[in-house]
Amino acid sequence: MLINYTISVFTTNTVGLLNRITIIFTRRRINIECLTVSETERKGVSRFTIVIRSQSREFVEKLVRQIRKITDVLAVFGYLDDEIVFNEIALFKISTPLGCEPLDVKTINLDWNAKVVHWGLEYVVVEKNGTEEEIHEFYSYMKNWEILEYVKSGRVAVGKTEKGLVEFLPEEGNWEIV
Amino acid sequence: MILGNAEKEFKDFVEKSGIPAAWTILGLSALPTSHELNVGMVGMHGNYGANVLTNSCDLLIAIGMRFDDRITGDLSTYAKQAKVIHIEIDPSEVDKNVKADAPVVGDAKAALKALLPLVKKADHSEWRAEFKKYDDEEYDKITKKDLFHEGNQIKMGEAVALLSDKTKGEAVVVTDVGQHQMITNRYYRFKKQNSMITSGGAGTMGFALPASFGAKVAVPHREVVAVIGDGGFQMTLQELGTIAQSGLPVKIIILNNNFLGMVRQWQQLFFDNRYSFVELQNPDFITIAKGFGIEGHKVSDRSLLSESLDTLLNSDKPYLLEIVCEKEENVFPMVPAGGCVTSIRLE
Numbered sequence A: 001m002l003i004n005y006t007i008s009v010f011t012t013n014t015v016g017l018l019n020r021i022t023i024i025f026t027r028r029r030i031n032i033e034c035l036t037v038s039e040t041e042r043k044g045v046s047r048f049t050i051v052i053r054s055q056s057r058e059f060v061e062k063l064v065r066q067i068r069k070i071t072d073v074l075a076v077f078g079y080l081d082d083e084i085v086f087n088e089i090a091l092f093k094i095s096t097p098l099g100c101e102p103l104d105v106k107t108i109n110l111d112w113n114a115k116v117v118h119w120g121l122e123y124v125v126v127e128k129n130g131t132e133e134e135i136h137e138f139y140s141y142m143k144n145w146e147i148l149e150y151v152k153s154g155r156v157a158v159g160k161t162e163k164g165l166v167e168f169l170p171e172e173g174n175w176e177i178v
Numbered sequence B: 001m002i003l004g005n006a007e008k009e010f011k012d013f014v015e016k017s018g019i020p021a022a023w024t025i026l027g028l029s030a031l032p033t034s035h036e037l038n039v040g041m042v043g044m045h046g047n048y049g050a051n052v053l054t055n056s057c058d059l060l061i062a063i064g065m066r067f068d069d070r071i072t073g074d075l076s077t078y079a080k081q082a083k084v085i086h087i088e089i090d091p092s093e094v095d096k097n098v099k100a101d102a103p104v105v106g107d108a109k110a111a112l113k114a115l116l117p118l119v120k121k122a123d124h125s126e127w128r129a130e131f132k133k134y135d136d137e138e139y140d141k142i143t144k145k146d147l148f149h150e151g152n153q154i155k156m157g158e159a160v161a162l163l164s165d166k167t168k169g170e171a172v173v174v175t176d177v178g179q180h181q182m183i184t185n186r187y188y189r190f191k192k193q194n195s196m197i198t199s200g201g202a203g204t205m206g207f208a209l210p211a212s213f214g215a216k217v218a219v220p221h222r223e224v225v226a227v228i229g230d231g232g233f234q235m236t237l238q239e240l241g242t243i244a245q246s247g248l249p250v251k252i253i254i255l256n257n258n259f260l261g262m263v264r265q266w267q268q269l270f271f272d273n274r275y276s277f278v279e280l281q282n283p284d285f286i287t288i289a290k291g292f293g294i295e296g297h298k299v300s301d302r303s304l305l306s307e308s309l310d311t312l313l314n315s316d317k318p319y320l321l322e323i324v325c326e327k328e329e330n331v332f333p334m335v336p337a338g339g340c341v342t343s344i345r346l347e
Helices: A017-027 A057-068 A105-111 A132-142 B007-017 B048-055 B108-118 B125-147 B156-166 B179-187 B208-218 B239-246 B261-270 B285-292 B302-314
Strands: A003-012 A034-039 A045-054 A073-080 A084-095 A115-119 A123-130 A147-152 A156-159 B021-023 B038-041 B059-063 B083-088 B102-105 B172-175 B224-229 B251-256 B295-299 B319-324
Touching: A003 A017, A003 A057, A003 A156, A017 A045, A017 A057, A045 A057, A057 A073, A073 A156, A084 A132, A105 A115, A123 A132, A132 A147, B007 B108, B038 B048, B038 B125, B048 B125, B059 B108, B083 B108, B125 B156, B125 B179, B156 B179, B156 B224, B156 B251, B156 B302, B172 B179, B172 B208, B179 B224, B179 B261, B208 B224, B208 B239, B239 B285, B251 B285, B251 B302, B285 B295, B285 B319, B295 B302, B302 B319
Parallel strands: B021 B038, B059 B083, B083 B102, B172 B224, B224 B251, B251 B319, B295 B319
Antiparallel strands: A003 A045, A003 A073, A034 A045, A084 A123, A084 A147, A084 A156, A115 A123
């Protein structure tokens, strides 16, 4: 049974590091379901959030240990879905030519908690944020109209603990808040 | 352990605890081959006793090793009965292949130094003697044939054993990859530390020639001998130029059997002798060496082997000795790939 594992990798902001991290996945022939990279609240520290699906916890633990070995990687953590608070965002470009079935904006706003962010002449862009499942359900609803483009971001996630990032970074560094 | 300069601490530990010690090819020469508690090599072409008794021991202490598949064969049948202590500097290697009951993450030298006072002085001669039974059988079935056969052709084992005698086990030996590598591990009797240079798990053919030059630059006062197969030699033979240019007296031995020997062996044992692209039409190595300005000669007559090795070792310039060996020699013992260590084959 495949379950989601979220891997958070904290690194220095180095060019080419993404390649060195993803090759660990490539070598093990694991598909990366989604990936997000951005800066953190600490100066010079970037964070990768990678979601994979696996049957074996042991396998993911070994993977995390291999990522930990990379130079420029400061800390790595693996999480199950119930150990994190996470979210994703999706944009839908819907075709609305003259005379078509109108979008039910009230339902979209109130029932689905999504919003229209752009009105073009013959198209509209709707944005929804939520978990993968929630977005997937919304997608099924939006299929009633013609979806011109659909894009979903990677996951952003923080661990469900009272500890901050800095407690896991190597002591010798200067980790000031940006 | 060799990288960590822990040979002395290791010897003290082994002698105090009385525990027999075996080595992987990268651990060769950490403990002198002739040491009483040295029970030989483990792994695919390791010694009979060392492999079989891995699955009978109560305690397995692994120092600076990663439990590579060449050593373990089938992991589901490897040392399951033993408690495992794993002394290893890389935390991601601990519990990766074999679950350690007592992992010790740290430098081998520091760990062994700290453990020495905690270990009791003991004598396990009965256990040590168990190895002897297997060693004797291995000697009868394999070693004797490799070293003292009757035929006219030179065998790789006897060439290496003779080299070992003539260099008194004190040379730095650099091997390439293949049958000759395994044979060298089996028959060169190392006395000095840090004497074996090989590519180990990387298994890179062509390693030996440039590496032997590097070794000679590092230890110019020691005899450095490269033992290379005819296949691997051709992968980096342009380095003869670097050697000639430097003038350093690197000694090169090519064990020429006109085959990619190890691959041929597998094709013979596991693929019904369906030889495929393993026979090599070799160039004249001596002419090539002379072209680079390196002296050398070829020997194929058993009776001239000793004299040839003398010429090689006495030269104060770089020298290439091509030893024409029996074409289809097999290296035993062998644990078939992915097999259990106790199902090691002797023929």
